[in-house]
Amino acid sequence: MSQSSMPTSFADRLREVRNNRKLSQSELARDAGMQPSAIAHFEAGRRKPSFDNVRALAKALHVSADYLLGTKTATTAFRDEEKLSTRDRDFIQNLIDTMIKDKK
Secondary structure (H helix, E strand, C coil): CCHHHCCCCHHHHHHHHHHHCCCCHHHHHHHHCCCHHHHHHHHHCCCCCCHHHHHHHHHHHCCCHHHHHCCCCCCCCCCCHHHCCHHHHHHHHHHHHHHHHHHC
C-alpha cells in the first residue's frame, strides 16, 4: 500500500485489516469476544474502543495494537506469517500461549 493511500484512522485500519484477513464483522467479533455491532460501530467511527478491545482486536487480527492505533506498518508475530492460514496462525499462537503458561 502506498503512503498516500494508507488508512489513517483506527476505523479505516480496522476495516482494512479485517478485509485483508477475509473476515466478516461477525467473524471478527466472535474471534475478539465482542458483539458484531461493536465492530460495526468501531469501523463507522461512531465509537472508540477501550484499550482492552484494541488488544483483543489486534490479537484476533494478528497485528499489533500499535498498528491499529496508528503506526505506519502492520507487524506480525513472525516472518511470512501472512502466508499461513488462520488455522495455522491459531495453532502457533496456542503453542506460544502454552509455552508462556509453562514458564509461570
